[in-house]
Amino acid sequence: MWGRLLSLVRRRRLNAELADELDFHLERLEAEYRAQGLSPIDARRAARLDMGGITRVTEAYRDQLGIPTLEGGWRSLRFGMRSLRRTRGVTAAVAATLAVGIGANAAVFALVNGVLLKPLPYSDPDSLVAVNHGMTGTTDELPSAPYLYFTYREENRTFSGIGLWAIRPGNITGLDRPEQVQALYVTSEILPILGVQPMLGRQFSPQDDAPDGAPTVLLTYAYWQRKFGGNASVVGRTLVLDGQSQEVIGVMPRGFRFLDNQVDLIATFQLDRTQVTLGRYVFPSLGRLKPGVTLADAGADINRMVPLALARFPPPPGYTRDRFAARPVTPRLMPLKQTVVGNIAGMLWVLMGALGLLLLIACANVANLLLVRADGRQQELAIRAALGASRTRIAGELLVESTLLGLAGGALGLVLAHQVLYAVRALGPANLPRLDDITLDPLGLLFTLALSLAAGVLLGLVPVLRYANPQVSEVLRSGGRTMTQTRERHRGRAALLITQVAMALVLLVSSGLMVRTFQALSRVDPGFVRPEEVQMVRIAVPFGKVPEPERATRMQHAILARLEAVPGAVSAAFADIAPLDPGNSGSDTVLFVEGRTYAPGQARPLRRFEFISPGVFHTLGVPLVTGRDLTWSDLYDRRLVAVVSEQLARDEWQSPAGAIGRRVRASPDDPWREIVGVVGNVRDNGMHRDPPPTVYFPALMDRFWSAATLSFRSATFLIRSRRAGTEGLLRDMHSAVWAVNGNLPLAEIRTLDQAYQRSLARTSFALVMLTIAGGMGLLLGAIGVYGVTAYVAAQRTAEIGIRLALGAQRGQVRRQFLREGMRPTAAGVAIGLAAAAALTRLMSSLLFGVNRLDPLTYVLVTFVLLAVATLAAYVPAWRASRNDPIEALREG
């Protein structure tokens, strides 16, 4: 074998040498014949005859030289490419169609891979779990609490590590200008649990997390680059975070993200174990399971430890231990990845299904086109078969052609997918997590390659199965137009068209339902008015500079006054949380209602608590149903008042009016607070969910949650102005705030409308994708209908000619071909409607406000499809009827 390969390499020289050798041989033969007495001419002739066919020699030599199967394959390839180039139009159409189908699927695969399949970027991510809790009597999930954390840390048998974390905004001062940052607070175990090491400096030690330890921070790579220019000397410098000096001990590696959150720096909680009490379920927790431990084991372990925790720590002042022991927490563990991915999985799988369907439609179209192409070559193939080309040879060539087409389509599709993914990342739909993980990685490329090859080979089988062994003589004689063959071919083509139309209908129905869902969501009253006019900004008054709660509130009041004075501002107010913020439901808690008792074991419902300044409702456009809003004297005089939402009023007292004068409190040891007003509901949990029952407390209070005085330093400021969202307003707001305190950064700047759009984002993303898929399905279906009708018309040109010559009306001919094209379409529509009725069950989680069998959608979609199909069939039908009978007869 080596010898063969070697001679392959030197083939040109060997061939030249052979030519020389044969020349030599010929000369010597000639010389011999001349020596025998023949004339030079005769000698030459004799020598030539003796040599035999020189070409034959050279051919035999060449065969010995090369490696036959390889050469045969290469020849087939060249032949296939030439053949494709000849029918350029069809080739282009097929490649483009496949590009769309394969590209769309490659893009969705990258989405599914990046979001659902790829593991989290931490070591051994499958053993990482999120540790949450439930409480008997409620379905809501609670994060962990310090008393539980300390107990788990000391007593557990199933976790190799467990810790708490929280992400809070923080103020950095002491650098060039004050800045608000996203700070990740952790207990010292968290980063080692994830297996992430700083690339510069050192890790947190338990001493860094101790309450008496010097405060330390780790910077993230991006923040380090931005603020310190990537200078390695940053280790050892001090930063001032929320008024406290922190030493920088290291920098995290590039690309580190904490559970899909971008943070600027990492600090430690420095929890003081001696101050920990029961309760305070405010910090999320994560842990790593020991090898071989299941979630069930860990859950059982937690159940064992909860009573230990209840015994180990004191209850907070004003509470008794029994109250906590009566409602112990239960474990709710889930793989950490699930908390990151959320509930996006359903939508992505639906998308993948839809685009897979689209690919099938594209393939059906391509199969049709390939059949048309093979039709055109019927005579050529028959002749070749007659001349001795084997069936496998012809089949092989057809397969090579279609595989080339598949690969070409796949390559174009990759380009398309790349663009789509770029657009998706740029748009950054809000509910799509792990955006950075969505790329065309080697797995995605492999998927695309496999898809292209599969498409190419399977599609190639279609013409092969039909034409690889033509009945040679029959084909040659009839010119490829016998009745039986035409009918067979037509049946095959019609079957393909029916499936195409059916699938297009399913896609259109699903996108139609999404349109209706989006419409329904958009029509839902969010509770506020003209959100595009409400500017939101988060401002935090630092504890270090303004330690007294009342002074903090007065500062916030001063800021409001300045903001209202800004040109164009109608009103301003602040609240501790922003409307429609996704994290709002995390802090829902129980509200105690005077006169309402609960049986043991019956749980109090959780309510949304908001802490507001006066004027919030006016600024947002939330109507006052009855009673009054809070006033500034309510705040400064520490009056015991509150406002509730209409939903809460109805839940507790059956009517808004029934709430006025009633009393509520946040904990059994607080004084009762009187309800003075009832306001309209705000759909704070999103348009697709019911508005949460909400209680609004003043932002400055005494004796609330057992705190002496409570104020809310970090608040979202709301300003209503026609200039919301403009640079000009932003500048004016900055001046207004800094006139009060030059050290306050403005963060999370957005309009309420942006938050509103983000809350619709999950739906709108699915909507856009499914509509595109539906539109493409419709287009491809139309092309299919056109193709079938055109083909049938072309086949029967002779017949048309005869009929027209015999006096048939052009209109009649037109109508007949229209029927030809529409009959399979109608069948496809019927099947498609049935399929849609069955398949839409898979997307019911995405729908809102519309029944999955919504008649309006189905009827409308059917109508559109039939209209487009009719148009597509009409064109060739019309052209057929315009045939000049003489021409037609001649052609036939």
Place this chain on the structure above:
Amino acid sequence: MSRQVLQGTLDLMVLRTLEAMGPQHGFGLAKRILQVSEGMLDLNQGTLYPALLRLQQRGWIKSRLAVSDNNRKAKYYELTSRGRRQIAREAANWERAVSLMDRFLRNLATSEE
């Protein structure tokens, strides 16, 4: 003769001729083989030159360019040591095959008697 058998025997003939004649060019080999077979073997040049290439690929002969007796440049072939060993092996195989066939033919003939 079947193609495979012919190829094998031709290879052996060429090797043996080279062993006996020493280095030789294609024309000389053809003439010699024709001579030895006394015209029974109609050697087609279409089979000789590919055979020579095959023998080179297997490493049993090697070639070089030299000046021939009529002052023309020609490609001369000669045996390699591997080729010499191959001759001995092939000759042994051939004799074994012949004696086996012989036994059958003789036996059958005697049993028929």
